[in-house]
Amino acid sequence: MTENILKQKTSISRDGSGPADFNGSADFRGRGPARINPADKQQIKRHPVSLKRVAALFAPHKARIVVVVLLISASSIIGLAQPFLVRGIIDTALPAKDVPLLAWLAGAMIAIAAATAFIGVVQTWMTTSMGQKIMHTLRTRLFAHLQKQSLAFFTRTRSGEVQSRLNNDISGMQSVITSTATGIASNVTTAVATAAAMIVLSPQLSLLSLIVIPPAVWFSRRVALMRRDITSTLQAELATMNTYVEEGLSISGVRLAKTLGTSDRDAARYAGSSERLIDLELRSQLAGRWRMATMGIIFSAIPALIYFAGGLPGNTMSIGTIVAFTALQATIFRPIMGLLNLGVQWVSAMALFSRIFEYLDLEPEIAAPATPVTLDLALVRGEVRFENVHFAYDGGPDVLRGIDLLLPAGTATAVVGPTGSGKSTLGALVPRLHDVTTGRVTIDGVDVRQIAPDTLAHIVGVVSQETYLVHASIRENLQLAAPAASDATLWQALASAQIADLVAGLPEGMDTLVGARGYRFSGGEQQRLAIARTILRNPRVLILDEATSALDNTTEAAVQVALDHLAVGRTTLTIAHRLSTVEDADQLAVLSGGSLVEVGTPSSLRNAGGAYTALLAAGDADRDSEALETVA
Missing domain, CATH: 3.40.50.300 (P-loop containing nucleotide triphosphate hydrolases)
Known part of the structure; x- marks a missing residue:
């Protein structure tokens, strides 16, 4: 669980908590533009990444990318028709009691909602499958490449670092493909189309609505900077807690705690870290809350001002236009904040590629021969x-x-x-x-x-x-040496290693799990199982x-x-x-x-x-x- 929290916080650090979220005027939860992580910049500087190399990963999926971009653009544009349909219903269909027109407009609203939902499902399926294929390619290439490295590499490299590159960094590529890449097309299309629609509806109200964007960006950035410092400390504490879990709850750690009598001390150490986490979480959630509440009031006031301006003497705008304009105004901030975050997301994405390519570019210290000698x-x-x-x-x-x-x-x-x-x-x-x-x-x-x-x-x-025995059955450990070996051959190897009688006496025989690193068996028994594996x-x-x-x-x-x-x-x-x-x-x-x-x-x-x-x-x-x- 701690590991999942740590991954979540890492994602927040990289993505700046995502673009601000406005669901109408009353729901303001924006956290503003993210700040570039200095560690990402250092990683890119240490191991630069060429765009050509990144593009090569996506080259086999060119047609799919084009289709996805078209789908995103179509979905954004189609979705903007909703406010205009609402205007038609309020200004024309309802006052005139025009039932056919009302049915047509209402049906169009349902059709647009269904179309955008369908497009969203198709887009998600295409981007996710493409992302998974790219991740699969990187994952398998990196795993195979790391296996070619010498023992010296693994001696000087922390196992957690290798696992992080192989799992966390490559998994992070999914957000690059499904969020960053698709977000560019979506945010650009939505922002441009929304702004154009607002101007078409009312140039004057467009100026009033767009005035709020600069202070919103400023307030959001200030809050993002405040939260970044707290989040860094929070991540460090989560990493510490994760270390305590690994040290205290692994089989080696439990054995050490029981033999040294440190169980109470380990529990107290973990509890202390958990208490510090409470304070950090509270500070993270409350950081900039007053500033963001102020922004919430401002964004709540904009519709009120629009309604007020619409009711002033001499105003010629219809009620439908005002309602449609308010709906558009409530959605424009999200794509703008997404575009402002684009630079940070780009650096984060390139840092991920840099970390992965850095390992892929490692030259094996013990390289396989280019033209090996054939031996019978x-x-x-x-x-x-x-x-x-x-x-x-x-x-x-x-x-x-x-x-x-x-x-x-x-x-x-x-x-x-x-x-x-x-x-x-x-x-x-x-x-x-x-x-x-x-x-x-x-x-x-x-x-x-x-x-x-x-x-x-x-x-x-x-x-x-x-x-070294893997956490599997005795049979599976033996078959690492001879995958196609029959049970008779396996029993013969066990007999040669002087351990067949012991295995035969186990309730599950060769299907007995050896336990993590073979801890279910004594040192001598582990050795004899390893000898049987070598005999095979x-x-x-x-x-x-x-x-x-x-x-x-x-x-x-x-x-x-x-x-x-x-x-x-x-x-x-x-x-x-x-x-x-x-x-x-x-x-x-x-x-x-x-x-x-x-x-x-x-x-x-x-x-x-x-x-x-x-x-x-x-x-x-x-x-x-x-x-x-x-x-x-």
Whole structure:
């Protein structure tokens, strides 16, 4: 609910609460012209948008746009006939008791109302469907483009910002298409036609009526400026409240609150924000109320003055003309205020395009090859080679330096080293989660940068300590790796991952929801489900990035059995935290400070007196310390 309020307030900030609303003289709720949001101007300055590029989005809908403009213009012009029909009824049909004329005029009024209503429905259908198609195009393009971005992009960008661009900004395009674009034609046509009709009816009364527009604009702008400052504070408070909701009511936030005992404190913090919101809402609603009440009195006085002028001696205007003129006068302010807001709406619209195009123009740091090497997946052996590999994050110092390492096809290689030595970074280079700074990584002699992303994802499987399960059923999580897999295949993968019995014992079996981020299952169970998912992918190369480091010894043993089954016949690169898990590796690579300092079999390095011997000694010392603490 808070998010919806925040979106509503954001819309008010961008659109200036819309044009003033006059429903006759007695209903004045105008809020005046909006003020350009400085943030919108800064966004456009940071990432300029060409009109040609915006027009390209609408190019496939040229015919529909022309029809919509014609419909809007026709509706505005047809609607202006109503006051003239009223004049005919009052001045001619009623006094003369001319029933046929009265029937014709009344029928014409009904027909005009029906025609404008029908045109409005058709126009809304056409503009909404066009807007939705354009939004669909932008949404899908942006989603696909963002998925091509590197992990570094998502590391330095807030997830809320990405979601805002993808959802809020593109959704805001609907108002651009249905309100701003169509409003131009509607307001111009209505304002010009209404002013012309007023002059035709009475040039003198037209001057009297139009005199009020300058002070109305001035009063409205003053109120808009007052409300803008309050609205900015209100938006900030709503954003704060939204943050409290996300922090306090997400599954992670609830767990934290229950374990730290902060539930009462969180509720008090939310209540305080809600109380501040009450004051801000009151100030927002009351801001400029006296000024706007004054304008309401002025606009109520105009019809009274028109009626008074019509009754003065020497006046030749008929009663019907006065009534018709009053009806026209009551409607002219809306399109004028709409046109005055056009500049603000234009800047807001271009800011939306700028924000969307800014992300669409991002060049993927890890780009797919223009002409990928064709590989037959059935013939891939899985030999991995690091050739003089250097890597640095965002232009910083090298994290890996001159790595030369061969992983023969079908063998198991374990990489060990102290924290920060570059183990996980080395493993991330094989599936191209990062790209080397210099050197290259190859699979069967082919640089991974020359392999299509989908092909590489089939060749290289990754199981890390950070398991991610989507909020869906077990079956749906498994089918992410193999959408067409049968139930028999899924059960076989679960059995290989040593978790089939557990799933079979659940009331809903594979249809059991795993919960947000898999919280329904323990860490070890989540790992085994992830392993089953990787088994379904059947990769030739397997990266195990500290897959058991966060588990207790009992759970680690169960998961290790599943990993051992998964690794059979595959080229495996194990990033190891616990040295006890690497003794069965075919070769051992020791990293220190980003450099490869030792390579050999575990048995040959164990007593060599080098870096691996030192790691073993440090591990033994840590275990002895833990044992002493347990005894104490």
